[in-house]
Amino acid sequence: MLGFASREQSALPGFRLTLGYVMLYLGLIVLIPLGATFLKTATMTWPAFVEAVSSPRVLASYRLTFGAALIAATINAVFGLLVAWVPVRYQFPGKKIVDAFVDLPFALPTAVAGIALAAIYAKTGWIGQFTEPLGMKTAFSPLGVLIALTFIGLPFVVRTVQPVLEDLEPELEEAAVSLGASRWQTFRRVLLPPLYPSLLTGFALSFARALGEYGSVVFISGNMPMKTEITPLLIITKLEQYDYAGATAIAVVMLVASFALLLIINLLQKWSQQRTRG
Amino acid sequence: MAGAISRLNRPPTVRRATHDPTWVRWTLTFIALAFLGLFLFVPLAAVFTEALRRGVGPYFAAFRNPDAISAITLTLIVAVIAVPLNLVFGVAASWAIAKFNFPGKSLLITLIDLPFAVSPVISGLIYVLLFGLRGWLGPWLNDHDIKIIFAVPGIVLATIFVTFPFVARELIPLMQAQGNEEEYAALTLGANGWQTFWRITLPNIKWGLFYGVILCNARAMGEFGAVSVVSGHIRGRTNTTPLHVEILYNEYNFVAAFAVASLLSLLALVTLALKSFVEARSHSLQIPQP
Numbered sequence: 001m002l003g004f005a006s007r008e009q010s011a012l013p014g015f016r017l018t019l020g021y022v023m024l025y026l027g028l029i030v031l032i033p034l035g036a037t038f039l040k041t042a043t044m045t046w047p048a049f050v051e052a053v054s055s056p057r058v059l060a061s062y063r064l065t066f067g068a069a070l071i072a073a074t075i076n077a078v079f080g081l082l083v084a085w086v087p088v089r090y091q092f093p094g095k096k097i098v099d100a101f102v103d104l105p106f107a108l109p110t111a112v113a114g115i116a117l118a119a120i121y122a123k124t125g126w127i128g129q130f131t132e133p134l135g136m137k138t139a140f141s142p143l144g145v146l147i148a149l150t151f152i153g154l155p156f157v158v159r160t161v162q163p164v165l166e167d168l169e170p171e172l173e174e175a176a177v178s179l180g181a182s183r184w185q186t187f188r189r190v191l192l193p194p195l196y197p198s199l200l201t202g203f204a205l206s207f208a209r210a211l212g213e214y215g216s217v218v219f220i221s222g223n224m225p226m227k228t229e230i231t232p233l234l235i236i237t238k239l240e241q242y243d244y245a246g247a248t249a250i251a252v253v254m255l256v257a258s259f260a261l262l263l264i265i266n267l268l269q270k271w272s273q274q275r276t277r278g
Numbered sequence: 279m280a281g282a283i284s285r286l287n288r289p290p291t292v293r294r295a296t297h298d299p300t301w302v303r304w305t306l307t308f309i310a311l312a313f314l315g316l317f318l319f320v321p322l323a324a325v326f327t328e329a330l331r332r333g334v335g336p337y338f339a340a341f342r343n344p345d346a347i348s349a350i351t352l353t354l355i356v357a358v359i360a361v362p363l364n365l366v367f368g369v370a371a372s373w374a375i376a377k378f379n380f381p382g383k384s385l386l387i388t389l390i391d392l393p394f395a396v397s398p399v400i401s402g403l404i405y406v407l408l409f410g411l412r413g414w415l416g417p418w419l420n421d422h423d424i425k426i427i428f429a430v431p432g433i434v435l436a437t438i439f440v441t442f443p444f445v446a447r448e449l450i451p452l453m454q455a456q457g458n459e460e461e462y463a464a465l466t467l468g469a470n471g472w473q474t475f476w477r478i479t480l481p482n483i484k485w486g487l488f489y490g491v492i493l494c495n496a497r498a499m500g501e502f503g504a505v506s507v508v509s510g511h512i513r514g515r516t517n518t519t520p521l522h523v524e525i526l527y528n529e530y531n532f533v534a535a536f537a538v539a540s541l542l543s544l545l546a547l548v549t550l551a552l553k554s555f556v557e558a559r560s561h562s563l564q565i566p567q568p
Contacts, residue, residue: 011462011465012377012378012458012461012462012465012471012474013470013471014373014374014471014475015374015377015378015380017370018370018371018373018374019374019378019380021367021370022367022370022371022374022386025367025370026386026389026390029435029438029439029442030389030392030393030439030442031389032408033404033405033407033408033439034392034396034404036404036407036408036413036414037400037403037404037407040407040414079310079313082306082309082310082313083310083313083314085306085310086306086307086310086311089298089303090298090303090306090307092307096554098311098314099554100550100551100553100554101314101318101319101550102314102318103550103553104318104322104546104550105318106493106496107493107496107500107545107546107547107549107550107553108322108500108542108543108546109499109500109501109502109520109539109542109545109546110398110500110502110503110520111500111502111520111521111523111524111539111542112325112500112520112523112539112542112543112546113321114502115325115523115524115527115535115536115539116321116322116324116325116328116536116539117321119324119328119532119536120320120321120324125324126320126324127320147317150317151317151318151321154317154318183298183299183302208395211397212396212397212398212399212400213397213398213503214397214398214399214502214503214506215398215502215503215506215520219524219527232397232398232399232400232503233399235397235399235400235403236399236506236507239403239406239507242412244406244407244410244412247403248403248407251397251399251400251403254397254400255396255400258395258396258397259392259395261395262388262391262392262395266388
């Protein structure tokens with residue numbers, strides 16, 4: 001039926017073959033395993049599920065994971081805008097290299113980032129040796145989790161804001177200035193509003209990535225239950241104790257949160273596209 | 279001479295409205311570079327410094343260790359299986375999505391992106407629940423002596439899952455922008471479907487395809503969380519390179535851990551270099567929009 005509908009619009013061959021293959025591959029690799037995970041929780045009773053996803057230790061891990069992810073995404077929204085702004089607007093030597101380097105967190109394996117951050121912020125590390133005497137414990141504290149999540153989320157904001165910033169028309173700024181606006185007023189009232197959708201999208205992407213992050217966090221966080229244990233680590237801990245139902249229940253809560261975020265991100269991107277087109 | 283001419287042609291220096299005062303430019307540039315230095319450059323520099331802390335000898339010794347060699351081999355095997363599978367999928371998905379109209383298309387695009395929204399740990403967990411000893415298919419697999427979890431097939435599956443969207447999401451917008459006209463022309467001139475694909479479509483998308491493959495490969499070789507859940511950490515057998523780094527680090531064998539990590543960092547740097555190269559290349563190839 002799908003094939004029939006398409007034949008009217010496109011004379012190219014291979015529709016059934018490619019779409020059939022895509023559905024098969026998508027089903028086998030993604031949809032069936034994810035579906036099985038949701039089915040697994042259906043075998044639990046409701047009180048057992050609630051117990052598994054809301055014990056004090058699990059709640060503490062949500063607070064840390066969601067809290068640190070939210071703060072990290074906020075830091076990234078501010079500095080990501082700045083990091084996107086500077087190479088677009090200003091000239092300086094090594095600009096191209098700096099711009100390419102922004103994607104490092106995408107390319108660097110998370111375990112490598114994790115051990116590097118742990119080494120830097122440990123008591124004897126490059127930065128840890130200065131912060132520790134000041135009473136700022138970074139490694140093995142929630143602050144360490146925040147540092148790792150900030151590292152991992154930065155490119156999301158830069159790469160969503162940058163193209164919009166490049167496309168801003170200078171005429172608008174010139175008009176604002178000729179009407180007597182100060183540079184700061186121009187930035188607040190003229191430059192920032194068109195950037196909001198992409199800034200929010202970048203914030204949401206960075207937040208979503210931080211929620212699920214594991215590799216870069218576990219080395220620097222210290223993994224103390226109730227204190228520095230993130231939710232993905234708790235899932236692994238439950239699995240290692242053969243508490244499959246408990247691990248799955250927490251995973252389902254995280255999946256629902258992630259899918260809700262994905263929906264929000266899709267809506268934000270649509271809004272963003274409308275703004276740039278209009 | 280050329281300098282004199284260009285100086286003559288230079289417009290009078292009027293401060294344009296879109297320019298920030300010098301002190302603002304300097305301050306913002308300084309803050310941005312300091313932030314990038316602190317969060318990106320310092321960790322990268324730390325990897326190489328820690329790896330070479332005891333000199334070149336212990337650094338290279340880390341790669342002669344049999345466990346390290348088998349971990350690197352396994353990482354290569356996993357990438358060699360996972361990347362081509364996702365490449366074929368990406369090309370098929372973008373062909374179906376970009377060249378045809380059908381109901382549910384935007385839902386399909388969202389479903390293809392789904393693995394990016396899933397935590398790496400959960401990406402491993404879903405296969406444990408399916409193929410693990412206590413999973414849905416576990417007892418049957420056990421009876422037939424097929425090992426997926428805590429074995430190489432599980433690692434490959436988890437890697438395919440986390441790298442699933444890379445090629446497809448690069449190609450779909452590219453093919454959509456290119457339209458179907460060139461393919462129609464080829465078909466009209468008597469080419470068959472495969473000829474059209476190999477001679478027309480593939481050359482048009484080659485840079486996008488390459489771009490997707492580099493990113494897919496970097497993630498496949500560097501994946502940690504998902505692989506960690508399904509691997510079982512059996513030394514010499516199911517340890518990938520990132521897992522080997524973890525084991526060395528947890529054993530306080532820091533020089534070896536950072537040495538192997540430096541290899542993965544080099545992979546990341548090569549990936550970034552190739553990525554910028556392709557970006558520059560595709561910009562210069564881009565046809566100006568009307």
